[in-house]
Amino acid sequence: MSDAHSVHQAATSAPEQQDAFWMPFTANRQFKKAPRLLASAADMHYQTVDGRRILDGTAGLWCCNAGHSRPSIVQAIAEQAATLDFAPTFQMGHPLPFVLAERLAAIAPDPLKHVFFTNSGSESVDTALKIAIAYHRVRGEGQRTRLIGREKGYHGVGFGGIAVGGLPNNRKFFGPLLPGVDHMRHTLDIERNAFSRGLPEHGVELAEDLERIVALHDASTVAAVIIEPISGSAGVVLPPKGYLQRVREICSKHGILLIMDEVITGFGRVGDAFAAQRFGVIPDMITTAKGLTSGTVPMGAVFTSNAIHDAFMNGPDGAIELFHGYTYSGHPLACAAAIATLDIYRDEDLFNAAQRLEQYWEDRLHALKGLPNIIDIRNFGLIGAIELAPRPGAAGARGYEAFTRAFYDYDLLVRATGDVIAMSPPLILQREHIDQIFDRLESALRATA
Secondary structure, X not given: OOHHHHHHHHHHOOOOOOOOOOOOOOOHHHHHHOOOOEEEEEEOEEEEOOOOEEEEOOHHHHOOXXXXXOHHXXXXXXXXXXXXXXXXXXXXXXXHHHHHHHHHHHHOOOOOOEEEEEOOHHHHHHHHHHHHHHHHXXXXXXXXXXXXXXXXXXXXXXXXXXXXXXXXXXXXXXXXXXXXXXXXXXXXOHHHHOOOOOOOOOOHHHHHHHHHHHHHHOHHHEEEEEEOOOEOOOOOEOOOOOHHHHHHHHHHHHOOEEEEEOOOOOOOXXXXXXXXXXXXXXXXXXXXXXXXOOOOOOOEEEEEOHHHHHHHOOOOOOOOOOOXXXXXXOOHHHHHHHHHHHHHHHHOOXXXXXXXXXXXXXXXXXXXXXXXXXXXXXXXXXXEEEEEOOEOXXXXXXXXXXXXXXXXXHOEEOEEEOOEEEEOOOOOOOHHHHHHHHHHHHHHHHOOO
């Protein structure tokens, strides 16, 4: 038996032992009693180890925007692995990250035309936070070290990301985290905004919370504000109309950098390459990952403005401008995957898919209003969320049951975040896929007590 055959057999059949793998963000003991194992994927579907075909309503984990196992991406990865498997980018280089960075700069909003490569969204966030603090230092404002996040924010799982993040379970187990961090209030307001279509009408005044925090600490001590245009892991929390614009105005007024975490919203999820363009709010940095390679090879990136980049390009020519980076920054396989993914986005016009389909997506999603236990429905672009009333004394149980029923009984993959069912399908979907997603989800919800 060849090694390749052995690997394929292991990847497509149920493992005999499961104890060694400590699964991330998973109730391990619960999962291993009834594993949900995916063996292969193509386009809009997964296939399980027992041969069931699962419609992907979540683009994997918000990441497979170009669909699954696209031949051109697979070919690019295989050819690159056979040509140059690894090359260092510390004091050395190879052509692909330079090519990829130019491609990315071309689709990024002005003036974010410089790219620092990472390997995940978590690394992108920690990189952006470090760049923000270092930027003020090289400009002679080293006292600007404070960072401001937001309640319900998710910015990955590095110490920087969970410090500025605002999900209690992600923070409470890990000690005091970074000092000098504060949080704005979140914008989820079901009482006033339940069942909004698109951006909610109420809540722009919540942006003024930033003015209060800045006044408390003094603007001269604040380095950066980091927010998601749309909070995904918190259960799809949308910005009220005018909210992001007001946050941008306050940051500009006080000389504070605005970091927009687009790990989820980047690469066409809400229309345009980035939500910054769709919402008309240009930050000083954008953090990305996920859709950059359509989930095929781990990769992230931080886009910085010309002003931030150029502030570091001083001093002797031989001096390292930023003491930061990762062994796999600009990895050859990841770059090859990203370039092939960008080709698909361009050739199939996928960045505009969300705007072409979002009205039909919205109409089918909101048609579920009135089903038992639904207390809110939220949407923008090709993102959707259904919030369920929690069971007394068992928060999250109803959402988990709906998730498992969708998977086992109706061959549909959705995401459960507490009692919120979230969806973010591959951008290659068609109207018939939208119909299938919501027909199956409606059945699962009706069967959930």
